[in-house]
Amino acid sequence: MRDKVLIGYGQGFWGDSILGPVRLVREGPLDYLALDYLAEVTMSIMQKLKGRNPQAGYATDFVAMLQRTLPDITKKGIKVIANAGGVNPQACLAAVLDLARKQGVKGLKVGIIEGDDILARIPELQKAGHALANMDDGRPLSAVQSKLLSANVYIGAFAIAECLRKGAQIVIGGRLTDPALVAGPMIHEFGWQPTDWDKLAAGTMAGHIAECGAQCTGGNYTGWREVKDFVRIGYPIIEASPDGTFVVTKHEGTGGLVNRNTVISQLLYEMGDPKRYLGPDCTADFTSAKIDEVGKDRVRLAGIKGGPATPTYKVSLSYQNGFKTTGQLTISGPDAVAKARLCADIVFGRLALDGCTFEEHEKLVELVGAGVCHAGITESANPPEVVLRLGVKCDDEDKVDRFGMEIVPLVTSGPPGVTGFAGGRPKATDIVGYWPALLDKTQVKTTVRVEVS
Amino acid sequence: MAKVKLGSFAFARSGDKGDGSNVGVFVANAKDYEVIKRELTVERVKKHFHAICKGEVTRFEAPNMFALNFLLRDSLGGGGSESLKTDAQGKTHGLALLEIEVER
Numbered sequence: 001m002r003d004k005v006l007i008g009y010g011q012g013f014w015g016d017s018i019l020g021p022v023r024l025v026r027e028g029p030l031d032y033l034a035l036d037y038l039a040e041v042t043m044s045i046m047q048k049l050k051g052r053n054p055q056a057g058y059a060t061d062f063v064a065m066l067q068r069t070l071p072d073i074t075k076k077g078i079k080v081i082a083n084a085g086g087v088n089p090q091a092c093l094a095a096v097l098d099l100a101r102k103q104g105v106k107g108l109k110v111g112i113i114e115g116d117d118i119l120a121r122i123p124e125l126q127k128a129g130h131a132l133a134n135m136d137d138g139r140p141l142s143a144v145q146s147k148l149l150s151a152n153v154y155i156g157a158f159a160i161a162e163c164l165r166k167g168a169q170i171v172i173g174g175r176l177t178d179p180a181l182v183a184g185p186m187i188h189e190f191g192w193q194p195t196d197w198d199k200l201a202a203g204t205m206a207g208h209i210a211e212c213g214a215q216c217t218g219g220n221y222t223g224w225r226e227v228k229d230f231v232r233i234g235y236p237i238i239e240a241s242p243d244g245t246f247v248v249t250k251h252e253g254t255g256g257l258v259n260r261n262t263v264i265s266q267l268l269y270e271m272g273d274p275k276r277y278l279g280p281d282c283t284a285d286f287t288s289a290k291i292d293e294v295g296k297d298r299v300r301l302a303g304i305k306g307g308p309a310t311p312t313y314k315v316s317l318s319y320q321n322g323f324k325t326t327g328q329l330t331i332s333g334p335d336a337v338a339k340a341r342l343c344a345d346i347v348f349g350r351l352a353l354d355g356c357t358f359e360e361h362e363k364l365v366e367l368v369g370a371g372v373c374h375a376g377i378t379e380s381a382n383p384p385e386v387v388l389r390l391g392v393k394c395d396d397e398d399k400v401d402r403f404g405m406e407i408v409p410l411v412t413s414g415p416p417g418v419t420g421f422a423g424g425r426p427k428a429t430d431i432v433g434y435w436p437a438l439l440d441k442t443q444v445k446t447t448v449r450v451e452v453s
Numbered sequence: 454m455a456k457v458k459l460g461s462f463a464f465a466r467s468g469d470k471g472d473g474s475n476v477g478v479f480v481a482n483a484k485d486y487e488v489i490k491r492e493l494t495v496e497r498v499k500k501h502f503h504a505i506c507k508g509e510v511t512r513f514e515a516p517n518m519f520a521l522n523f524l525l526r527d528s529l530g531g532g533g534s535e536s537l538k539t540d541a542q543g544k545t546h547g548l549a550l551l552e553i554e555v556e557r
Contacts, residue, residue, distance in 0.1 A: 041534045136471055222464045264518045265466040268477025271522050272470060274515040287515045326537055364537035373545040376504025377552050391537035432534040
């Protein structure tokens with residue numbers, strides 16, 4: 001058993017910079033590269049793509065990233081773990097094998113984890129009495145069942161460890177939890193068992209710290225003036241030990257900052273009750289960790305306590321929930337605020353003249369620059385200009401499009417100083433409703449498969 | 454004791470939890486932790502975010518990090534893909550909390 005394993009986290013979300021993984025594999029030692037390509041709405045987009053093309057429905061960014069990094073990854077023997085499979089891990093596997101062959105890489109073992117996608121099984125699960133009620137408000141799934149777009153179970157770290165045990169150098173999953181991408185290699189390397197709650201909690205906590213990439217290495221830190229060289233910000237590396245202690249760090253010579261503050265900032269991100277962080281493999285107590293700076297850009301976490309996981313998996317479902325659009329204009333001063341308010345009244349007034357009305361909760365009027373993000377806290381009564389953002393949402397796509405046609409005319413038929421309209425008329429786009437639910441663990445079986453280039 | 458901005462000695466991070474916003478705030482030492490525990494009551498935070506948070510506010514404590522974590526329900530105009538708001542994920546709410554004035 002190795003006494004230390006280096007796990008880098010190169011993508012914090014779908015759309016993160018390709019420089020994260022590219023630099024992690026080049027700029028210092030690394031054993032594992034973890035990458036998160038999914039967000040709550042991503043799965044619904046991928047189901048739509050797959051509906052149109054059976055070879056689509058995974059994160060193509062992952063393949064583009066491998067195109068640049070595969071030479072380093074194979075040369076250095078770095079293992080890669082990603083939830084890039086989306087709703088089509090098999091197609092992702094085929095694309096990666098194809099890329100490896102094109103680059104002349106022989107014998108690359110690529111594994112996939114399947115079983116998280118339960119969209120096709122919903123009727124069967126419903127019939128068997130699994131309600132999949134909305135865990136936030138208790139509504140029964142029947143309220144949206146006809147409009148479902150995707151349904152994925154959050155899979156934990158043991159499926160990843162199993163795939164690694166079968167020899168995969170690249171592990172591709174669908175809806176693997178973000179922290180599992182870090183805990184999986186620890187389980188594999190250190191032989192942790194399903195009842196090693198404290199160690200699994202440590203793995204989960206390490207994963208939570210790293211899962212948003214540079215958000216623990218100086219990104220989005222309210223002490224931002226302390227952070228050096230944002231351009232070359234280093235992505236996080238977890239230096240893991242068999243006993244569950246770990247150090248959060250980054251490659252030497254990279255930009256950014258790792259200290260107690262940047263790590264705690266990220267521990268608090270998307271947090272509910274810090275004493276009970278629920279995951280598929282364990283319950284972690286984030287308040288049990290001892291957090292110490294042990295060197296430049298090195299923060300050590302120890303003493304983490306955990307407990308058994310719940311008997312259910314969290315399921316992320318999405319459904320078509322109407323249409324929306326937003327458009328914007330810039331309104332210059334003098335009197336930017338008064339003129340922007342007038343513009344908003346003109347748009348909705350003209351729409352009403354044409355029989356197109358919206359409920360109050362279906363409308364948005366924002367005066368960006370006058371105090372939108374911190375409404376009621378920091379506002380400005382007389383900014384030199386504001387960006388007027390108008391939006392609507394409702395079930396009627398035509399009404400949303402009709403709204404989009406009434407913004408540009410303000411340039412010539414409203415108060416003076418209206419400009420900055422670019423990009424054409426805003427068009428209706430789908431609203432993807434999010435439906436979190438719980439499902440008995442006995443109903444989910446994951447399978448792993450490894451193929452060789 | 455003097456009135457100072459929370460942001461002069463505390464750090465914060467925020468993000469979304471469904472249609473709720475999660476605002477974590479922490480300080481560097483036990484003495485300041487007593488300050489924020491005393492000053493940042495649920496009522497005070499709810500009032501501070503009156504134009505943003507339409508729901509209930511819950512507070513959690515993490516003494517090992519000298520941190521408080523607030524959940525601000527119904528703060529994102531529907532949250533995720535449903536929201537029309539500029540800050541649909543509550544990314545800036547941490548900085549908004551740091552604007553509050555406290556006795557230190």
